[in-house]
Amino acid sequence: MADLTEIRLRVLLVSRRKDMLDSLQALLGRYPGIALERKLVVNGHTDPLHGVAELPDALVLHLGETWQAELEGLSARAADRRPPLVVVGSAADAAAMRLAMQAGARDLLPMPLIAADLVAALKRIERDRQSAAPGRKRATTVFINAKGGCGGTFLACNVAHTLATRFGRRVVLLDLDLQFGTIPVYFDLFPGRGLMQALENVEELDETALDGYLARHPSGVAVLGQAAQDSLPLGGVSLDSVAKLIKLLERTHDHLLIDLPRNLNAMACRVIERAENVALIVQQSVTVLRDAGRLTTCLRRDLTVSSERITTVVNRYDRRSAISAEDIRNTLSCGEPILVPNDYRNVEESITTGQPLLSHGRATSVTKAIQSLAQRLDGESAEDRRGLLARAFSRVARSKST
Ligand SMILES: Nc1ncnc2c1ncn2[C@@H]1O[C@H](COP(=O)(O)OP(=O)(O)OP(=O)(O)O)[C@@H](O)[C@H]1O
Ligand SMILES: [Mg+2]
Structure with missing residues (x-):
């Protein structure tokens, strides 16, 4: 590794x-x-x-x-x-x-x-x-689910939107769930060109040309994911091309948020190793925590990600659950987790309509938690903490x- x-x-x-x-x-x-x-x-x-x-x-x-x-x-x-x-x-x-x-x-x-x-x-x-380096202000954050369906994509999208609209940052979301990524849909975007086309042409890309591959939400959030007409890719992608693309995205934005599938393949490992922050999304369930434990051990031991770089997010948090936030802290030996409450109705409506939660203008308990997460990622770097x-x-x- x-x-x-x-x-x-x-x-x-x-x-x-x-x-x-x-x-x-x-x-x-x-x-x-x-x-x-x-x-x-x-x-x-x-x-x-x-x-x-x-x-x-x-x-x-x-x-x-x-x-x-x-x-x-x-x-x-x-x-x-x-x-x-x-x-x-x-x-x-x-x-x-x-x-x-x-x-x-x-x-x-x-x-x-x-x-x-x-x-x-x-x-x-x-x-x-x-x-x-000039033009580089903040950080790259990887969002990874401890188990499929924990809410990583929803949170990455809404943190991106919050950083752009409340913090005034230049934000780009990179969807590295190459086969089943849906980030553009979460923003009601249906781009003609996207990640695969950008990777094919990465050698010629400069900051201006890159713009032609980014889908832009009215909030300012830039999205690089699957193009609407792309078929399911079956082959892998070149790690060097991904690395080049990431460098370019970092140079041109304050925040790069990367949605990673849970599969820790060579690409995922490389991306995680060089990111400043890892947001690990868990839920209050025994099986999720078991996987989260194995994942954090791998992150810390094999990928040398220090604990300070990992922010644990408990999504769909329910304080009546038999598994408390403290249980999670103890099991994962992590710092204070961000607790995102369970709010199925608002979350589902936001995803279905392709409207980030904050764009409804309603301050729900979920938007408040997302703002705390955005604040943490926007603050001093994890190592500085x-x-x-x-x-x-x-x-x-x-x-x-x-
Ligand atoms: N805070 C929440 N409250 C209620 N429901 C939620 C919350 N967060 C996410 N969900 C539900 O969980 C579902 C899955 O979340 P999301 O769309 O982020 O997929 P994901 O976890 O990234 O899945 P995959 O592992 O396939 O990539 C959503 O469709 C939504 O219904
Ligand atoms: Mg996802």
Whole structure:
């Protein structure tokens, strides 16, 4: 799974120990998108970047015995002469942590180093770089049902509509349910061209040409899904073409919301890995929760999606159910879920008429919950929600308990 990771970074490894550089290089050498350079510090210089002409995209610094001077050396540099930093070593005590933070450390990874933590740290740096790119403001969110019919498509459409109309965002919805996707219908749209045609021509697409494949709802929401006349596709699609299309959609919109079928195939894994947020849609049922548990384990363990990136949404929530929100929190070890009440009449009417709920102008309990979800996705990025200190402390605690 980890080989699917799309990291494109120039990474400089710095240590006073050759064996450490060797093992870091072996670990990161598996990622073709990472261009590695290494620097063995042998002289008396304490600034790890001494003599480095061109700054890398990320610096992985293994702390040596002179760690204090090394971190001070980095702190003394101007902020724009300091690349994003990942510190590897025993920065467990408060003084070392403080110094590491002053030096601009994004992550502190204790020894013995866990490979997945280092990769996740570099992915965060990669994501931040992309977020900082011009034209890229917010985030990509994947909607995935724990079980078919949990409401993923309905919620993706209505969150998109809310982000466009209440938050003034440029929003695009990508329907990656290639065979049975229905997003255009939820907006009463019947496009002549759509996803398949865009994928066929992706090599020639630029931001202007892309527009010809997007169906536009009066609210401003752009939809890329099946064209009305498309027959059921039986073959797969090229992962590279999907990745290119996603990059283009991200460049031209504040929010990209992706409706994924539950089938975790290679395409789904690749899409999930590079999304900032995953909205996992569950309901209060034993079988749904069983599947949700397996899915979250796979997301966290195999796809290295940190818990902070996952927002659990309990759809059709009924507080009289034998399964409470707290049961769900405990079962999935997740944060506070968003509770979307059960409102069959309004929801069904909205889907049947192709009118998003908010366009009725009625504030129902469902629209309020959808606004909370939109707010959460529009806020600071999931990783920002949990700061460096919390991440570092939980790693130290984890390494002590093993
Ligand atoms: N909050 C809700 N209250 C009542 N009914 C709901 C609610 N959310 C969704 N539904 C019902 O659940 C049905 C399925 O939801 P949706 O249309 O989002 O499909 P889906 O879960 O994405 O299905 P699939 O797994 O096939 O992609 C809807 O047709 C609607 O009737
Ligand atoms: Mg669906």
